[in-house]
Amino acid sequence: MTGARLAEGTNPMATEHRTQRYEGYVERRRIVPSALRAPFEGRTWREFWYLMLNLPISIIFFTFAVTTVSLSAGLLVTFIGVPVLAAGLAGCRAFGALERSRARLLLDIDVDSPEPLRPRTNGLMSWIGAVLKSGVSWRHLLYSLLHFPWAVTAFTTVLTAWTVGWSLLLYPLWQWLFPTYWDQPGIMLYGDGKDTELFLDTPFEIGATSVAGLGTVLVSAWLIRGFAYVDRIMVSGLLGPSKLAERVVELESDRGIVVDTAAADLRRIERDLHDGAQARLVALAMDLGLAKEKLLEDPDAAAAMVDEAHGEVKIALQELRDLARGIHPAVLTDRGLDAALSAVASRCTVPVSVDVDLASRPAAAIEGIAYFTVSELLQNVSKHSRARRASVEVWRSESRLMIQVGDDGQGGADVTAGSGLAGLAERLDSVDGVLAVDSPAGGPTTVIAELPWRG
Template identity: 55%
Template sequence: MTEPNPQPGTPVRTLPDPAAPGPAGPGDRPPPARFAYDAHTWKEIAHLLTNLPAALVGFVYTVTVLSVGAGLTVTVIGLPLLALGLLGARQLGRLERARARAMLGVRVEEPSPLPWRGSGGFWPGLWQGVKDPVGWRTFLFMLIRLPWGILTFVVALTGLFVLWPVLAFVVRALADVDRALVRGLLSPSDELERRIAELESDRGVVVDAAAADLRRIERDLHDGAQARLVNLAMGLGLAKEKLLEDPDAAASMVEEAHGEVKLALQELRDLARGIHPAVLTDRGLDAALSSVASRCTVPVRVTVDLAERPAPAIEGIAYFTVSELLQNVSKHSRARSAAVEVWRSEDRLFLQVSDDGRAGEPGRRHGYAGLADRLGAVDGLFVVDSPEGGPTTVTAELPWRDRSGTAAGSAPGKGASARARR
């Protein structure tokens, strides 16, 4: 399930599916084994007998992928084949979990999907797939299962004619080992592994965003202020040559150079504001966002309800997020008015930008995707509520950190959760 009315192509928070299998608990344990054969015992016998064919398929697949992938690592196609093989191993693990759930009553959560980041490029995504811990644990499970599958198949098959009086107890012991293997190797990665994978993926997004910002600054300097300064130097050189011959012409050229200086200074101020505005450093989000709102093409109401300022990094991300959202409002929304609200609830900083314009413009969708990636890289959340025809409300959520750099606990604020406001 997802939040209502998501903008197409925009990441939103995914809520747990109540129909999905939950974590293992007391309900997973079968009733005690008895001399009398019941449904649980027959299911366990069926599981042990099907272990061998399932183990053969998994073993052959694992050995083939590992041998071919490792053998071709010196070529371009080796790592992609290995990544695809690990992705296929995830599907085999899904089948094994379903089989254990149906026959052994083992309920194991499905692992989270790999945190792919489309803007990270091909090679970071490929490396993420090659390091997939879920796939590698599934490979280990398949390798272990072949000798174990042979043993359980032989014991269960021969036990039907030899060990009949005590077979239920033998089957239960073997099935318990299977349950331990499934829980130990086919359960989701622990929180640390998931967190590491997400952080590694997010690091690529941050690096790409920083590189894009540096290219933008370089381009703006080269095409703007630098070009004007070059023209200024040439104009002053010509004015110097004409100073004695034609003072009036020299004075006119100096006047033009003076105008070029003013334009170059203005462009440098705009560029500096785009890197980190002085008003944000000196006076905080309230004044900085009010300055941004004053440059918007539609009237914007700004409400900042913060008892204290967040850490400079969080403050900067909040500023540029609102700034880009208001640029989208100016360029694409055709709105008559907009509003910006900023507040803190416990250890999160919330930003909400709303307008009464049209929804679904292609330019707005593109900007949303980039913002969602950047916020996700710092443990943020980005949610769009944009029904057909408008209005549009964008809510961004960031972790709150004090200016000392430490995470904070609860604090007074509006107190309304983002879910309620969405």
């Protein structure tokens, strides 16, 4: 069996057959409208069972929350009320973990766990203080109290509509039970207890009942999705991490990226100085020392050595200028992005058109990041793209600085491949920027960087 599966996976005809089957399945799904597919999709049934489980679980949550809060309120005159309240809040947090797992399984929503408790010291009192001061604990308690009435409403509405709909839809299959066991021809639609009785027993009435059941089932499916959507909001809003906590985690991550990037830049500068200008200046000092010794003995050789040292000085100065330009180019400070990017484009190995449409200048830090972003992207064009031409466009869109670098090269650039693009994306993300890459195999490649303006 395994060999058969491997053979099919490596057989082009089998692969083509699977592709055709999948395309045919997708085409059939497109033919059947989503409104008609909804009652029969797995998503609807998972959400239905989620709503059905809401009631028994919410009864337990609600009972536990009300009992612990009431008990702690009654015992507040003593010291016992405080730890009872803390225990109740901790229990609500445990129930929240169960609800997040249930939502992940049946609602396909992955809600991250909120920030954990952080007692300042070890001990019961520190733990109690951490529980009572945590906003997460109180949000879990609020969920336990609010979810119960919502669960009752969702349970009764959905169960009634879903059961009635499917019962009416399948009425032709079980209508025979009425005359067989209940001594009546069908469902009684109307009866006054005397002479007037109306039963759904004729073929037309049975068919009409089934059609009405189909309509009810279709409406019920979207009713289920609506109730489940509200549950998703409650779970993510009350049982997940707060927006402030998420932002703090994001800023901590961004700070780490900035620190790592700065450290890497310092190491690069140190390496360039040590291997480049410093080594060249050391050699220059030695050559000048030898020239000084030969100045009286062999003036011609000393003059040649001084001339060679003069050339080394020029090279060292050029390396220092390149290093200073890599740290922060003077042209960027003096004349802005237009002139600085034009200078970068002139050093690219392919012709580059530069179009900078900015009425004013952004913040200096953002301007520097924009410059180095374009510089690195054009280096990628020179080294990897095999392009014949490239373009750079910079403009402002409301409160964002937009950068687009494109080329007609071979394509295949990928941010997720662990290349320099990944590091560039992290650097942009550290200042709330975004990097998007569109580079299909065969090209062309378009990279769009978005930065906050912060002018």
